[in-house]
Amino acid sequence: LKNEKINEFRHTFLDLHPSDQLDIFISLNQDARAKVYSYLSPEEFANVFSGLDIREQKLYFLELAEEYSSTMFNYMFTDNVVTFLAEINTERADAILANMDKDKARHVKRLLSYAEETAGSIMTKELIRISSTEKVSNVLERLREEAPTAEIIYYLYVTNVNQELVGVVSLRDLIVASPEETIENIMSKKVISVEEDLDQEDVGHTIKKYDFLAVPVVSKENHLLGIITVDDIMDILEEEATEDFEELSATKGSTDIDLSGYETAKMRGPWIIALMFLGMLTAGVIGYFEETLEAVVLLSVFIPLIMDSAGNVGTQSLTVAVRGLALGNIKQGGFWRMIKRELTAGFLLGLVCMVSITVLISVIYGNWILAVIVGVSLLCTLTVSTVVGFIVPLIINKLKFDPAIASGPFITTVNDILGLVIYFSIATALMHLL
């Protein structure tokens, strides 16, 4: 780039894997980027632009001439164009669409109308359709022409005259088959597809379950609309996992490692402050039992023990629930069985903790009534907390609310309050024995 050797740069750069092209492009300064735009055709740069994440796309888009960018959009896969346009002002998006190739613009508009995170909104239109009456040799011939424009050519979807999806042929089958065979005889008729409004996470489960490289998207009438490829699904599964992590720790959006200290504080802050105010409630609980506490100050020594234990079992159950929901393991009907399981687990854990802590406190503090109070409190708290940690995310999920409300710290605080109420109630009841 420094020596202005256009041809040499083009040759070296275009020979790289797209992902490495990206790494280089991102490391450039504005002047160097301007050179890249002039050295590469819009078609060539379309590849680089598609690979950028949305934040970078927005930054660099404004450096592109209007004509250059509209040509570039024509060469991008529809799903990538959609991702970009969905994030900018509608008027601006319309202006861009108006400059684009008409057919492409129509496809993009259709995809833009899907609700976020559905199969329709992440599918791409660049796929290869074949007819069941074609011959293998014929299809291979067509593939030669169409391959460069399709996102994936390893599955060929077979449609009938009504554009209904009736079968699928893998490129492997096609290669192995005799050239004179008709598609109908080698296609698999049991083609697995997803409907356009299916949640993207469920699309991910389908692709994972069947070890597919791509899955076709169909309308309610079984019309073939587009495909979703495994590489997009991997990104989506990663995003969903990140969301679950954020849910478990109330860090919404702040797991991005590039944020500054101030930015991350701003993102985590609302949670911490909200939880702190909730913590005032916990303070209120203790305040309510102040008389009990004043009579037996020693009781306060075990506040952390009760709280931590309640929080820990709650977090465990929460994780099992969140992970189960993400992997699609929690099925209809299994709900009550699992509540029972958590209840059993919580009770058993409580029993073991009760016995050991009662012995321990009797020995260390020489006060067996205090030991029994703490022990019984632990038994009750652990049983309740386990169920709460498990059931709250499931209920929130069933009610279709944003599950981020059931974040780990929130459930921990709820369990703390429950634990302390149980502890002080038992202590107050048995205080006259102390």
Place this chain on the structure above:
Amino acid sequence: LKNEKINEFRHTFLDLHPSDQLDIFISLNQDARAKVYSYLSPEEFANVFSGLDIREQKLYFLELAEEYSSTMFNYMFTDNVVTFLAEINTERADAILANMDKDKARHVKRLLSYAEETAGSIMTKELIRISSTEKVSNVLERLREEAPTAEIIYYLYVTNVNQELVGVVSLRDLIVASPEETIENIMSKKVISVEEDLDQEDVGHTIKKYDFLAVPVVSKENHLLGIITVDDIMDILEEEATEDFEELSATKGSTDIDLSGYETAKMRGPWIIALMFLGMLTAGVIGYFEETLEAVVLLSVFIPLIMDSAGNVGTQSLTVAVRGLALGNIKQGGFWRMIKRELTAGFLLGLVCMVSITVLISVIYGNWILAVIVGVSLLCTLTVSTVVGFIVPLIINKLKFDPAIASGPFITTVNDILGLVIYFSIATALMHLL
């Protein structure tokens, strides 16, 4: 199955997608399974067996006749055979290997010798090698024969006479190319490969970064050894994510939804009990400051607030660290920058919390000195806890210990102790003012 109509069953069953075959097979009882074994050839059943998870494989393996199972292993991909044999007694594994096809057994033995979770241990040997001097038409011809035995045929790896990996051709390139072209002219020489001892998680990052369907595995001398396909990588990335979830919540192994209440209690129990004993330390901290507490019982009211806040910011930082490590975002050199970032974030959060809690407590409890004690404690605790939550998993990772030690509840307990020490130290120092 009930009507003993062999042909009908074979036809319907074998026409299904392997994943649906699995679902059916798992739902059968022992008698029905025995029929499946007799209706299907070992070659056909190999597919079903490969799809089972390891626990089910162990259960059903014993229902198979010895000869049937050795034939079956010959028809499975090496990576699947390895996964099974790695989990059973070495002597038994050797006996099975002795009955297998010699070539296959040799491959399997080689793979078994790799350390767990490395690229070598998860790769498969069934790939298509071509030479750079071959013609396109020639390769397509060979593909017709070899396609059924290869795990993936969409990338063809090019080796020279020394078996060194020198290029890659996608089936797409091959289809588009003229039949008379030689491979050398259409192959990409910049082939991205992974070394045999690379960690499987890093293999996953490579495949994800480049949107590959498979990646070749090479030895230190660049000899082509095998390939790893995207479907195996998806399973591995899911496993690794599950491990991280377990780490965050101390639920090692118990996120499996099929466990009974007793089993899950047994798995989660050790953590809960260990943490409870650690909680006795927290009790000790409060016990140490009992005099202070007896003088001002009101101090105990804010114990939960301090603990929860410390735990919450710690969990947030821990999540950022764990997720950053998993996604490979935390790079060399960025370490100190990120510590600084967490320190800044913790301090800012602490500042906001200090101001709001000081006002709140002054108003509610009408005691501004108490308010200042709690506020300043929060500032110190939040700053320290943020850094602790972030730094501990990174240090453990650097020391190559099992990061599960840095589980969320453990860090929460550590932060609780730090928080309480800070709180009571400040309170004791300023007590004479109260």
